[in-house]
Amino acid sequence: MLQFTLRRLFETFLLLVLLSLGVFALFSLIPGDFLSEMQLNPSMSPGTIDQLRQDYGIDRPFYVQYLLWLKQLLSGNFGYSFAQQRPAFDLIAERFSNTLLITLLAFAIIMLLALPVGVYSALRAGGWQDHLLGALSLFLFSVPTVVWALLILMAAFHGGWFTSAFSETAEYFLPVVTLALPGAALVARVLRRQLLETLALPFMKALAAKGLSRRRVLTHAVRHALNPVISLTGSIFAALLSGAVVVEKIFSWPGIGALTVDSIFARDLYIVLNCVLLVGLLTVAANFLADVALAWNDPRIRY
């Protein structure tokens, strides 16, 4: 297990290095640099601009710029937001924790909701409960996050939830529920299908023949059927981060998605770059954790 974890950790590290290089290369494709706008300013002499260019290392070759940037990032210096006039690190850290909060809560809700529903509809497979839940999940999954967010916001305005005694709860709860709905539907369906496949396997019969109670047999089955769900968690987390962009804009939640979009409009490209990299770090970490969890649940994977 430890060996597996260390190997995966090393691979994850390599992926992160590649990712930072890729993202940095992408952003250095943008024509002009952050000082080209200053050249239009008549009160700036070309000498000053050249000096600034040297100070910021913009005149250096690509790989030097990349290493300088990486060094700055690792020492916690995320640069300066030209649009918001404050150090980027504070700005991004604050927004990042807000996004992390709603995505983690949404993730928890997905699991709490989907696991029982998935097991239940597998046990009632073919019955009306299963058909109903199947149709419901297809619907929940098919309504895009944008539409969910607008519908829920509309319900909130009409119900006066933001002005009620629960206004603070609503502010947290509504974005989280919006994010969680499609994911919960997907996970419930995947678990149901996998559980049905597992229940048809010979080892289920063997367990039952051994005289295990229905409950114990089901525990074995669920643990076996959980594998695809666990390997899906990485991409579910990525999907939550994707959905968070629109949800944050609609619910005015000060997260990293909203910051990225605002920074694109403000041409604050260093912020966009750092936000994208940070979100990538989070996704890669989620994928790594999902892999480790999978290996922990299923010893076959470790070898």
Added chain:
Amino acid sequence: MIRLRAGLLIVSLLLVLAAAAPLIAPYHPARQFRDFAYVAPVRPHFRDRKGDWHWRPFIYQEELSSVILPAARQGRAKKFPLYFFVRGETYQWFGWNWNVHLFGLQQEGFPLPLMGTDGLGRDLLSRTLYGARVSLTIGIVGVLLALAMGLTLGAAAGFWGGWLDAVIMRTADLFFSLPGVFILLALRALFPPRLSDQSYAVLALLLALVGWPVVARVVRGQVLSLKTLEYVTAARACGASSWRILRIHILPFLIGTLAVQATVLAPAFILGEVTLSFLGLGIQEPQASWGNLLASAASLSALTHFYWLLYPGLLLVATTLSFHLLGERSEQWQSRAPWW
């Protein structure tokens, strides 16, 4: 089977609606009726206030009341009959100039807001139909581009292997380590915030760049297993070139896979365009797309008073739902034995 048929039916219906948008839409999407901002959807009547039946449906003029300009409320229960195949604004369709609209009013200067109007007095039904054109076209062109890129790169990686495989698949891994919308935003940041006329092409290209790794990964896996089959070895022993083996013996088996990938990518790409346009980074006003139509619904006043601004969302839901219905079935299609 019924789900597949329902999915196919809705998808084809939407495509027909989008293709025939100029004919069905009563007005040009940018046409403004200044006195009729935020008119709630009006219903065609067959029976008038006195209870008399009319074979020709009509709308009441007083129902065309603007929420923010009550002055336009002057008309008293005047009837405007609906005509089919009326002559109206000229539009271009398949290269010809047309002026026939499927339905409309004879009165000049009054809207026929079957789906309501927006804040500038533009007919929402017309905008939604033209928006369907934009959103569906960008989604479908994006899917075709992504399939082409994914097929080329994935087949090359799987067939030749070695360093080519390593480079292509490690690049694909980078795309999987970022959430889709953030890749889209990162790529979008390379272009100026306001796109001009090439915005369609740029958006389709951005979507394809985000989507190709999904296709490449699946295609590579298929090619890896297909190329070990004995008849491929036999073909090689007969002296067939790599190109011929790829073309004759491998690519035909990938068509099913590509079809499945298309049903997976299409709703995702349509949503990708909607998301970008919603955020203001895609199709810009006055052009209509489902994304910027929904953006105009995302405000306190719209959500509390002008509920009809959310109606374009219904079409979006119908689109994703029907593609999911298609995809649910084609998973089984994928496992079906190869045909020949």
